[in-house]
Amino acid sequence: MPEETIRLIVTDMQGETHTLQALEGWRAMEVIRDHGLPIKAECGGAAACATCHVYVADAWLPKLYAPNEEEEDRLDEAFDVKGNSRLSCQILMEPNLDGLEVTLAPGSEP
Numbered sequence: 001m002p003e004e005t006i007r008l009i010v011t012d013m014q015g016e017t018h019t020l021q022a023l024e025g026w027r028a029m030e031v032i033r034d035h036g037l038p039i040k041a042e043c044g045g046a047a048a049c050a051t052c053h054v055y056v057a058d059a060w061l062p063k064l065y066a067p068n069e070e071e072e073d074r075l076d077e078a079f080d081v082k083g084n085s086r087l088s089c090q091i092l093m094e095p096n097l098d099g100l101e102v103t104l105a106p107g108s109e110p
C-alpha cells in the first residue's frame with residue numbers, strides 16, 4: 001500500500017509557493033526546515049522562541065488543534081501577530097492536513 005501523502009504548501013517571504021512532502025507526525029516547522037526553506041526555529045520546536053511563526057490560510061484554521069497556553073504566550077511576543085498566526089513547531093502533520101497552506105511570517109527569517 002502506498003504511504004499516505006501529506007503535502008504542506010508554504011509561501012516564503014518573497015511570495016513564492018513551495019509544495020513540500022511531509023511525513024505523519026512531523027512538525028510543520030521540521031518539514032519547512034528539512035526542505036531548506038529559511039526558517040529560524042531557534043528553540044528547535046520547544047515553543048520557546050516564536051521564530052517559527054507562520055500564518056495559516058483561513059480555510060485550514062478549523063482543522064488545527066487550538067493553540068495551548070504556551071503557544072499563545074509565545075505568540076504574544078512575536079511580530080505582526082494576526083488572527084491566523086501559529087507556531088509551525090506546534091502543528092503536527094497528519095493525513096487530514098494534506099494540502100495545509102502556511103505563509104512564513106516576519107520574525108521567522110534566519
Ligand code: FES
Nearest residue numbers: 045047050052089
Ligand atoms: S521553534 Fe521555537 S517556538 Fe517553534
